[in-house]
Amino acid sequence: MGRTPRRRSQKERSAETSSRLMAATIDLLHDRGITRATTPDIARAAGVSRGALTHHFPTRETIITASIANMLHLVNEDMRRFGREFAESGGSSDEIVDYLWKVMSDRLFYVTMEYLPEARHNDEFKAQLVPVVREFHAGLDAIWTELAARTGADPEHTRNVMNATMCCIRGMIAQTVLRQDQDYYDGLLRFWKDQVRQQFPGKAGEAKGKSRKRAAL
Amino acid sequence: MGRTPRRRSQKERSAETSSRLMAATIDLLHDRGITRATTPDIARAAGVSRGALTHHFPTRETIITASIANMLHLVNEDMRRFGREFAESGGSSDEIVDYLWKVMSDRLFYVTMEYLPEARHNDEFKAQLVPVVREFHAGLDAIWTELAARTGADPEHTRNVMNATMCCIRGMIAQTVLRQDQDYYDGLLRFWKDQVRQQFPGKAGEAKGKSRKRAAL
């Protein structure tokens, strides 16, 4: 009621509308797809005028690449947080796989699938994203390197396991589009965790809850 | 010169132009992406008028789904051929993985990545494709089931290996969009084949050329 938000600085106003626009862009990318995410739609979803959008992002491509980069930065932050906690708590390989599945299937890779085709055919678009994607992979690498160091596993072998894991997760999520079958994905992820676990001896390799148990449910 | 192709039957004419249009559609989907594959472009690439296109395919969505279904049918045929040859020759798991990588990375999954976003947001579009995709997976299943029967491996375990393999390949190809690094993919595929080989004892599991050798090249 008595709310009178007088005098926000321009920097604040700008940052907030930009954030809202980028969030709305990701929402639309995920919910309606990149081809249906028009600039009027984005502005409407963000609750601002299209004029405001064009002020902050001169072209459609600009707001899309900025939104994706922003999303990846946020994911990177969360991943580094997980990396620290994982290193401190000395978690198992299962936890890594579960975490990555959660991160990737919670919009990240669905949004990625929306823009990958554009990246494949638009070099400038792609060039905007390659650096942040690299940053993402650096964060990944840190987590698995920690696991390798702790378990004494071969670093190169660990990297292969990491990359195969990421590829499996990508492929699974891609498959969800045309095949909806939760049991299938649960089972496959469980299988994969079993495989990964065998690569890391000792504590990091032994699962606490034993993922097989879930099969009995 | 003296070529006078008089009186092709209507069925022939229709079949040929349809084929050319569908082939051109897949070409454009792969080369320029689904958003850039406009009906004028498709007609031009096929060497027919736009009127001919609309005659055979009333809407853009129609020609795209038909083209994809057609592509999948062709792939299915080749896969069944491979399956027969594989069963007769008693090949190794390496051969399966190599074959699947070849099939998927030779346009199939790149084209798939083009239309997956549309399938995710357009139920009718998706409904047109689910049956042929199922057919594709049935062909896959036949190959691996044969391998399992021959090696005496557990069928369910084999199915997990198959699905993980397909997911891994999908994920790798998706990654190629933003990361071009042939050595990386060669190495990862080699790693994967090593892993799969260990799941199948005996002849089917032992590679002839030993994929490690390629690492020395």
Added chain:
DNA sequence: ACTTACAAACAATCAAGCCTGTTTTTGCAA
């Protein structure tokens, strides 16, 4: 005063679907 943030109307482009002709093939009857 001057710059930045925002609003909204405007113009140009372009693709999809439709519709109207034209040519080729086919089925049928004289």
Added chain:
DNA sequence: TTGCAAAAACAGGCTTGATTGTTTGTAAGT
């Protein structure tokens, strides 16, 4: 076999609608 009408294959123009980038105008902050 030939003549002819109907149907299918093909060609191309037209209309509508939507979207993008631009531009002009206004309010808020520096």
